[in-house]
Amino acid sequence: MDKRAFLKSAALLGGGLAVSTTGLASAGSQALQQFPDVFTDNKGLYVLPVLPFDSGALEPYIDKQTVEIHHCKHHAGYVKGLNNAVDKVSECVKTGDYTLIKHWEKELAFHGAGHILHTLYWNNLSPRADLRSATLDAYLTKSFGSFEAFQQYFSAATAAVEGGGWGILAYQPGGDRLVVLQAEIHQNLSQWMAIPILVCDVWEHAYYLKYQNKRAEYIAAFFKIVNWQQVDKRLAACLK
Numbered sequence: 001m002d003k004r005a006f007l008k009s010a011a012l013l014g015g016g017l018a019v020s021t022t023g024l025a026s027a028g029s030q031a032l033q034q035f036p037d038v039f040t041d042n043k044g045l046y047v048l049p050v051l052p053f054d055s056g057a058l059e060p061y062i063d064k065q066t067v068e069i070h071h072c073k074h075h076a077g078y079v080k081g082l083n084n085a086v087d088k089v090s091e092c093v094k095t096g097d098y099t100l101i102k103h104w105e106k107e108l109a110f111h112g113a114g115h116i117l118h119t120l121y122w123n124n125l126s127p128r129a130d131l132r133s134a135t136l137d138a139y140l141t142k143s144f145g146s147f148e149a150f151q152q153y154f155s156a157a158t159a160a161v162e163g164g165g166w167g168i169l170a171y172q173p174g175g176d177r178l179v180v181l182q183a184e185i186h187q188n189l190s191q192w193m194a195i196p197i198l199v200c201d202v203w204e205h206a207y208y209l210k211y212q213n214k215r216a217e218y219i220a221a222f223f224k225i226v227n228w229q230q231v232d233k234r235l236a237a238c239l240k
């Protein structure tokens with residue numbers, strides 16, 4: 001087994017830090033197994049993934065020092081901050097004290113987006129560009145006209161990101177197509193790779209005529225009318 005294949009199988013088992021000796025014990029590991037990027041170990045703790053290549057292997061395109069600082073300092077910082085935010089949110093849930101929930105949700109999004117996007121970034125780099133599959137090419141053609149058109153569009157959109165951020169090629173499940181997105185900074189209260197299964201609109205237009213400034217009352221009413229069957233169906237689709 002070469003290094004990359006070994007690390008891939010290790011990542012599937014344990015989140016990428018080491019080969020798991022306990023195997024796939026956790027609930028949800030079925031779902032994790034189907035996606036090639038894993039963000040946690042098998043206990044649910046977020047972990048810094050092992051790079052799928054040597055830190056100097058991307059030279060001359062990306063230099064060794066940049067890769068090492070980016071991975072061991074920046075990415076590791078997101079992992080640490082994310083686990084801390086998860087702990088603090090767990091405390092809020094346990095104690096029922098949500099006084100600081102806005103702060104910790106922001107931390108969760110900032111570090112969560114950082115950890116998830118950097119894991120995707122490392123795993124979608126390789127010392128040599130691989131060939132694309134016929135399926136990927138078909139989706140690129142269906143969505144953008146051709147690979148060349150996609151590459152031009154992705155490059156232009158990514159170059160035009162205002163300030164720090166990301167260019168992102170994403171699959172849109174409801175439309176069965178690919179889309180190109182810009183992410184300014186990187187979180188805006190999203191962690192990415194999270195598929196919504198229940199949403200509540202809290203723009204004022206959704207409740208103001210009846211509830212005015214009492215948003216919490218509207219949210220309590222919302223919970224009286226949730227279509228849980230639809231939520232179940234969405235969850236089932238995610239776990240497929």
Ligand code: MN3
Nearest residue numbers: 070074075118
């Ligand atoms: Mn970065």
